[in-house]
Amino acid sequence: MDQVWNVDGRVVVNWMTCDWEPYPAIDGGETDLMWHPVRAEPGPGDGTYLLKVAPGGGAKLHHHSGQEEFVVLDGELIDGDNTVLKTGDVVSYNPGTRHSTSSPKGCTLMVWIQKPIDTVEGDPQIAAMQEGRTIVNWKTADFERYPSLPETADPIDWHNIRANPQTGEGLSLINFLPGSSSSLHEHTGWEEFIMLSGELTDPDGMTYRTGDVVSLPPGSIHGSYSPNGCTTAVVIEKPLRTLL
Numbered sequence: 001m002d003q004v005w006n007v008d009g010r011v012v013v014n015w016m017t018c019d020w021e022p023y024p025a026i027d028g029g030e031t032d033l034m035w036h037p038v039r040a041e042p043g044p045g046d047g048t049y050l051l052k053v054a055p056g057g058g059a060k061l062h063h064h065s066g067q068e069e070f071v072v073l074d075g076e077l078i079d080g081d082n083t084v085l086k087t088g089d090v091v092s093y094n095p096g097t098r099h100s101t102s103s104p105k106g107c108t109l110m111v112w113i114q115k116p117i118d119t120v121e122g123d124p125q126i127a128a129m130q131e132g133r134t135i136v137n138w139k140t141a142d143f144e145r146y147p148s149l150p151e152t153a154d155p156i157d158w159h160n161i162r163a164n165p166q167t168g169e170g171l172s173l174i175n176f177l178p179g180s181s182s183s184l185h186e187h188t189g190w191e192e193f194i195m196l197s198g199e200l201t202d203p204d205g206m207t208y209r210t211g212d213v214v215s216l217p218p219g220s221i222h223g224s225y226s227p228n229g230c231t232t233a234v235v236i237e238k239p240l241r242t243l244l
């Protein structure tokens with residue numbers, strides 16, 4: 001059979017073993033953040049990256065011009081309204097929100113940010129931030145059957161946080177049941193996910209393990225198989241196309 005999959009340009013990095021470098025802060029004034037860019041440029045604050053906040057560190061008040069989303073991988077992050085974001089929390093902020101954060105004990109985050117962020121001054125606009133924020137802990141979330149699979153596909157469950165059920169576009173938690181696989185599909189934009197538990201194998205034989213962050217460029221074609229089940233948090237930039 002001809003090879004139909006395409007994972008050219010894929011990046012895989014594990015947050016528990018990767019190296020870290022100082023985060024190139026927007027205003028140059030912060031030294032308490034380290035990062036590992038997955039698909040991000042220094043400066044504007046958008047892209048996909050791992051971020052490590054040293055104890056006592058945090059982010060100044062800033063405005064989100066696009067969606068900002070992250071998973072708390074370890075530690076705790078205190079949001080601007082004093083909400084404690086704990087390990088396992090998956091958090092989404094709508095465009096137009098702003099917040100500052102602090103982390104007395106330190107934390108590590110997997111971050112997806114759609115558009116550049118701007119440090120701002122003045123009113124923190126907390127009510128608007130709360131209105132535009134969603135928090136789901138992946139360990140306690142309710143899952144339901146993923147709606148877009150053809151009837152022959154093995155079962156995959158999901159928790160939709162900010163996703164289009166028809167196209168997969170957006171942020172969701174995906175739970176592969178043991179022995180299940182996703183249908184072969186093509187990505188018209190970026191797909192970037194983190195393995196929260198378990199293992200997942202792509203058609204080229206690459207197995208993603210717990211802690212791996214995977215970035216697949218537009219044009220990627222794959223279907224993944226999980227012998228023992230796994231849970232991921234995924235951001236899909238543009239619609240995916242199922243190939244039958």
Ligand SMILES: [Fe+2]
Nearest residue numbers: 062064068099
């Ligand atoms: Fe933010």
Ligand SMILES: [Fe+2]
Nearest residue numbers: 185187191222
């Ligand atoms: Fe995919």
